[in-house]
Amino acid sequence: MAKPLAASNKVMKNYLSELMTDETPVQKKPENSVAESITENKQLEDLLQNVNANLDVKETEVMTRKSVNEPLSNKSIAVIDTIKSAVETSLVTQKSHGDVSVKSQKLYREGDFQALYFDVGGLILAVPLIELGGIHQVDKTTSLVGKPKWFKGVMLYRDEKINVVDTALWVMPEKCDEKLKASLNYQYIIMLNKSGWGLSAENLIDTVILKQEEVKWIDSPSKRPWLAGLVKDKMCALLDVDSLIQLLNDGSGINEVDS
Known part of the structure; x- marks a missing residue:
């Protein structure tokens, strides 16, 4: 061991x-x-x-966990309610400010901003709520031929087709051995902005308000465009959603980005 x-x-x-x-x-x-x-x-x-x-x-x-989804906990319901309200507010804000795809012009770089913490395989990730498109519970996916290993498949939600990402395989492929894969218990899909992409998540940890100084920002061009910065107290990766969407659209995994 x-x-x-x-x-x-x-x-x-x-x-x-x-x-x-x-x-x-x-x-x-x-x-x-x-x-x-x-x-x-x-x-x-x-x-x-x-x-x-x-x-x-x-x-x-993992030895005792059921393969089916368990009922949402009170905390998860509270987190989702908070997110729904924040997402609705952010959509109005985005419309009033126009396109904010350039890193230096992102709305969350001005003053305090809200972020969602979620975890995947023991690693905590964060996403700005203003770039969050919503949250769904995991449902069955349909695999597609010729897609990367990190592409779990397409999930239907009402009339919407969601491209589901195996987040652990995308973020840390070298760590995804059989033991870790067997332990993963994806319960939620974190939607990336207005795209059709969703990240698989195990748990919704919390929504927090972050100050600019609480994040170590990556402002200069980086070989990791998907990384907006690191939240200092949690030392978790804060995702740059727009850059991540572009990488997913291009079919790029983290190894292709970091090489």
């Missing part, structure tokens, strides 16, 4: 460390940049410990 866990630790550590490391020309870094790097590494170590703890719990639960 120790060896597989150690290997998992190494893979996740490398992945998380690379999130904030771009391939740039070698330059002498100022002392404050070195200090920031040390702080980031410490935060990544803390996140790694949390991920491993979550995976240990999931390994125990």
Whole structure:
């Protein structure tokens, strides 16, 4: 048991460390940049410990969990109600501001903004509510030939066809061994803005109000355009929804992006 866990630790550590490391020309870094790097590494170590703890719990639960969806908890219902209200407000705001596809012009970069935390395979992700198109409960999907492994299939919701993404396979494909795949219990589909794409999620953790200084923003061009920044206290990835949609439309997985 120790060896597989150690290997998992190494893979996740490398992945998380690379999130904030771009391939740039070698330059002498100022002392404050070195200090920031040390702080980031410490935060990544803390996140790694949390991920491993979550995976240990999931390994125990998977033996008794039913394959069918369980009734929504009161907390999940409250989160969804909050999201519905926020999404309706954001749609009105977007119409009044026009297109906000450019990173520097995103509405959530002005003042406080709301975000949804959700988790996948022990990893916490965040999405700005203003770029959230809605949330659905998982239903059966229809597979399509010739699609990437991370494409779970098409799910029908009323008259809408949703392209469902296996989020764990897209975000951390190198970590998705058989053990992790067997432990995944996707319950929700997180819709990305007005697109037909939805991310599979295991749990809706909470909706929060974030201040600009609580996020380590990635403003310069990056080899990870899907990453808007890292929420400092949670050290979770804040998704750049518009960039992620473009990558999904192009059929690009994270390996193609990061290579």
